[in-house]
Amino acid sequence: MGLADVLVEGTGLSDLIEVRAFDGSRAGPRDADVALEIVSPRALSYVAQAGGDLGLARAYIMGDLEIHGDLHTALMATSTLDLGTTLGAKFKLFRDLGGLKLLKPVPVPPEEVRSLPGRRHSKRRDQAAIAHHYDVSNKFYSWILGPSMAYTCAVYPSDDASLETAQWTKHDLVARKLGLKPGMRLLDVGCGWGGMVMHAAQHYGVKALGVTLSLRQAEWAQKAIAERGLSELAEVRHLDYRDVTETDFDAISSIGLTEHIGKAQLPGYFKFLYDKLKPNARLLNHCITRPNNLEPALRENYFINRYIFPDGELEGPGYLLSLMTDTGFEVRHEENLREHYAKTLTAWSANLDRHWDESVAEVGLRRARIWKLYLAGSRWGFDRNNIQLHQILGVKLDSEQRSGMPLRPDWEPAHPPK
Numbered sequence: 001m002g003l004a005d006v007l008v009e010g011t012g013l014s015d016l017i018e019v020r021a022f023d024g025s026r027a028g029p030r031d032a033d034v035a036l037e038i039v040s041p042r043a044l045s046y047v048a049q050a051g052g053d054l055g056l057a058r059a060y061i062m063g064d065l066e067i068h069g070d071l072h073t074a075l076m077a078t079s080t081l082d083l084g085t086t087l088g089a090k091f092k093l094f095r096d097l098g099g100l101k102l103l104k105p106v107p108v109p110p111e112e113v114r115s116l117p118g119r120r121h122s123k124r125r126d127q128a129a130i131a132h133h134y135d136v137s138n139k140f141y142s143w144i145l146g147p148s149m150a151y152t153c154a155v156y157p158s159d160d161a162s163l164e165t166a167q168w169t170k171h172d173l174v175a176r177k178l179g180l181k182p183g184m185r186l187l188d189v190g191c192g193w194g195g196m197v198m199h200a201a202q203h204y205g206v207k208a209l210g211v212t213l214s215l216r217q218a219e220w221a222q223k224a225i226a227e228r229g230l231s232e233l234a235e236v237r238h239l240d241y242r243d244v245t246e247t248d249f250d251a252i253s254s255i256g257l258t259e260h261i262g263k264a265q266l267p268g269y270f271k272f273l274y275d276k277l278k279p280n281a282r283l284l285n286h287c288i289t290r291p292n293n294l295e296p297a298l299r300e301n302y303f304i305n306r307y308i309f310p311d312g313e314l315e316g317p318g319y320l321l322s323l324m325t326d327t328g329f330e331v332r333h334e335e336n337l338r339e340h341y342a343k344t345l346t347a348w349s350a351n352l353d354r355h356w357d358e359s360v361a362e363v364g365l366r367r368a369r370i371w372k373l374y375l376a377g378s379r380w381g382f383d384r385n386n387i388q389l390h391q392i393l394g395v396k397l398d399s400e401q402r403s404g405m406p407l408r409p410d411w412e413p414a415h416p417p418k
Contacts, residue, residue, distance in 0.1 A: 017077040034069035048102035057303040061109045071376040113310040121262040129310040134214035143355035149193035152256040153341040153389045163347040168416040171199035176411035180204040184250035189241040190257025194221030201233035210236040258287035270327040277396045280404035317390040329394030337389045345379035
């Protein structure tokens with residue numbers, strides 16, 4: 001029996017995928033849309049030594065495991081992969097795949113983050129975590145994200161809308177939920193490349209301040225603000241949100257920051273934002289969540305924590321909503337945009353594929369493969385409801401317990417300009 005046959009028999013791989021191995025063996029349908037190729041024995045060692053998605057990811061990043069065909073389809077086909085439900089089954093599979101030879105040390109990809117300096121979620125350590133992910137290359141990000149440079153879930157007004165239209169719609173939905181009007185002051189924490197800041201200034205006449213821990217993001221955003229003639233209204237600073245000194249904002253948007261805060265720091269995070277607002281002012285918190293609170297929020301040995309978001313922690317939407325209300329916010333609206341993020345990731349993956357050669361030249365083959373796996377895996381997570389994206393709108397009541405909110409929601413997004 002060849003290695004491919006052992007893998008298919010021992011792991012329950014889907015019959016929708018072909019398996020090829022370095023010993024020349026093949027198993028599964030030859031006409032399958034996707035083929036998984038074990039390029040070298042080292043791939044098996046990665047899985048044996050790390051297990052789960054981390055071992056498979058290391059093998060893929062290093063080129064010892066190859067996927068022929070659509071990576072998202074491959075992840076869907078292998079989602080039920082079983083490495084042995086009993087100790088006996090696991091031992092048999094281990095023996096059949098090489099036994100003790102699988103435990104020979106193999107190199108960990110240098111892009112993997114195994115430790116960061118300082119105490120978890122200290123300013124120093126948060127700076128290092130953000131720099132790892134965001135200070136890669138603005139050019140690389142522009143190829144993936146497109147002209148909007150928006151690196152958060154888009155909102156698709158129709159199934160056939162373009163990514164750029166969907167990102168405009170997302171920013172406009174946030175602006176309308178916040179009730180932005182000319183002359184207001186907006187704080188956008190974790191502002192990325194300044195998309196929300198510029199949208200608020202350009203389309204709503206708002207004086208907007210954005211802060212980000214990524215120096216490259218801040219530099220790009222300030223240049224874009226100047227080029228669009230928005231410097232009188234918009235500003236982006238390279239700054240930890242905790243170091244913002246201004247107060248009495250009319251609105252705060254937090255789009256994709258909460259995932260980086262950490263559970264222990266979340267009460268302080270919401271309290272800080274609450275204290276920065278005027279009475280009757282609103283907070284829109286937009287972030288990735290778990291679908292519930294039943295599983296651990298932090299998984300140190302998962303691919304996503306080692307390669308993409310070091311120290312990232314996801315909470316359930318109910319937990320976040322409770323924290324906001326306990327802080328003093330009155331929650332007025334909440335929605336799940338899970339399917340929208342799956343579509344956003346589909347578009348980003350397509351952009352990476354279109355710019356694959358340039359991306360490899362810009363950031364290197366291993367990092368490009370990391371991103372290919374990350375985008376496809378995240379899309380799979382949203383498709384399968386393993387992760388969600390929630391927007392929670394809260395308001396700071398005034399001394400008379402008035403919200404200043406409309407009787408009914410009035411923020412359905414306008415159509416983007418042609």
